Amino acid sequence: MKSVVTIREAAARSGVSAKMIRHYESIGLIAPPIRAENNYRFYDPRLIHELGFIHRARELGFSIADIGALLALWRDRNRPSAEVKAIALSQIAVLEAKADALRAMSATLRHLAAHCHGDDRPDCPILENLAGDQSITQSRK
């Protein structure tokens, strides 16, 4: 198993598409790999490892900026874990805020849809609500 591979193989091993590998290089997130005589990029295990790191961080929703910071901390053997944890906690807060917003939208829509016949008749509380009629969402038990 070769340890220095083309961009296609690096993509397969890291889970990052070849397109995005080039992109991450262009924005300076990863170092440029070595080039063969034919100008092809070749990736060593260290770079592939970093790409895998990026891939997993993206799966956790980290922004590219955050990943840049995390990579810098990861490369620093003496980094304080507090810095990493602070980024993670901030990201948790962002994720939960987004999830809450989506849940709120979903709950409102479910409420409206529950009152919509969903048949051939034209009257529809969903449209009425979007049109500004408050009678559905107003709770006046």
Place this chain on the structure above:
Amino acid sequence: MKSVVTIREAAARSGVSAKMIRHYESIGLIAPPIRAENNYRFYDPRLIHELGFIHRARELGFSIADIGALLALWRDRNRPSAEVKAIALSQIAVLEAKADALRAMSATLRHLAAHCHGDDRPDCPILENLAGDQSITQSRK
């Protein structure tokens, strides 16, 4: 209170920014408003109403494409409510899938962060996990 107003007033009344009002017109989501002799746009209550509709639909996370369909249904007095409900149910599914994905990310991160000291010491399960070390996320109680 004038019933035909400038774009600024239409923005204030509908909750859609003037920028976005022009944008929605440019993509055909709303009809072009009348123009005064000086080429200024002027909005009548019907258009302002539609902009309010769009604003509320955006708050519920509908895409512009979906809003176009909803607007068409809204303008059609004889539309079957089933079509509206189908769009809403699809949107609910999208929202909940996104919320679930965010919650899963958050849960994983919370789990990792809980095991991170968050002090001056360099060892950090968060970075270890991102680096590909599975020992944290593997649950082997």
Place this chain on the structure above:
DNA sequence: GCTTGACCTTCCCATGATTGGAAACTTATA
């Protein structure tokens, strides 16, 4: 009348992460 400031217009560009594709080149297969 002239200046100032607050509008309006169109146009281009940026965001964030990713994908698609074109044009040109190299390599491997048949």
Place this chain on the structure above:
DNA sequence: TATAAGTTTCCAATCATGGGAAGGTCAAGC
């Protein structure tokens, strides 16, 4: 040698929104 499959760079599109420039228009105050 033809072809298919890789690679390179560059440009563009996505989605919804915002920023800003450059110029036209309008009202108020002096």
